[in-house]
Amino acid sequence: MYQTLLTEISNHILTITINRPDKLNALNKQVFDDLDTVFTEVYTNAEIRSVIITGAGSKSFVAGADIVEFKDFTPDQGKALSLRGHQVFAKIEHCSKPVVAAVNGFALGGGCELAMSCHFRIAARNAKFGQPEVNLGLIPGYGATQRLVQLIGKAKAMELLFTAAMINAEEALNLGLVNYVVDEGELLPKATEILSVINTKSPNAIAHCIVAANAVFDETKNGYQIEAEAFGECFQTDEMKEGVSAFVEKRKPDFSK
Numbered sequence: 001m002y003q004t005l006l007t008e009i010s011n012h013i014l015t016i017t018i019n020r021p022d023k024l025n026a027l028n029k030q031v032f033d034d035l036d037t038v039f040t041e042v043y044t045n046a047e048i049r050s051v052i053i054t055g056a057g058s059k060s061f062v063a064g065a066d067i068v069e070f071k072d073f074t075p076d077q078g079k080a081l082s083l084r085g086h087q088v089f090a091k092i093e094h095c096s097k098p099v100v101a102a103v104n105g106f107a108l109g110g111g112c113e114l115a116m117s118c119h120f121r122i123a124a125r126n127a128k129f130g131q132p133e134v135n136l137g138l139i140p141g142y143g144a145t146q147r148l149v150q151l152i153g154k155a156k157a158m159e160l161l162f163t164a165a166m167i168n169a170e171e172a173l174n175l176g177l178v179n180y181v182v183d184e185g186e187l188l189p190k191a192t193e194i195l196s197v198i199n200t201k202s203p204n205a206i207a208h209c210i211v212a213a214n215a216v217f218d219e220t221k222n223g224y225q226i227e228a229e230a231f232g233e234c235f236q237t238d239e240m241k242e243g244v245s246a247f248v249e250k251r252k253p254d255f256s257k
Contacts (some may be wrong), residue, residue, distance in 0.1 A: 061112025085142030
């Protein structure tokens with residue numbers, strides 16, 4: 001179904017594997033097209049309640065963009081490429097279902113930007129993160145100048161953007177770029193473990209959490225107002241009724257209906 005992705009649904013978790021191991025899973029036009037298409041399915045398929053994104057093989061999550069594809073671009077073509085990346089990664093960031101990056105190996109350039117568009121990140125111990133674009137006479141084009149600052153703070157983000165330095169998984173953990181560091185064999189099990197817990201919670205409440213939390217970084221929105229509106233909207237849902245009834249009755253809520 002997809003030229004560059006492998007997909008599998010198990011226990012309501014969709015695992016998306018970027019499958020270009022010979023190119024270290026580098027992003028190209030087809031990868032963006034496939035990601036755009038698969039997230040349309042995520043948005044519309046009720047069987048899917050959460051998502052893991054990872055890369056094929058043990059060397060690389062996504063080692064960056066496929067530079068050969070755009071080395072002769074004009075400025076207008078470069079801008080269009082950046083805007084396409086923004087559109088697809090925003091679709092991931094604003095997905096109403098939790099999306100976790102399981103980072104195996106290199107997450108450089110566009111790969112780091114893809115990981116940052118996910119709601120949180122888990123890294124294997126061999127993971128490496130970085131934005132090396134200044135080595136090419138470029139800047140990041142898929143959101144790193146914004147998301148890296150949001151995630152680790154302006155000063156450290158500026159340092160990494162200016163130096164093109166790679167950081168390892170432990171430093172990424174210390175900076176708050178990733179939530180957990182695990183052995184490579186535990187990467188997907190850890191992501192699955194966390195999402196299996198999340199999948200027992202109210203999907204509607206999770207979706208509203210995503211909207212409200214994302215509003216923190218949108219200067220055009222009042223996050224507190226969005227939170228209040230979302231909080232109020234929850235009161236009209238069957239999930240809220242089930243959650244409150246379960247609390248009163250001292251049982252676990254069932255949000256699977």
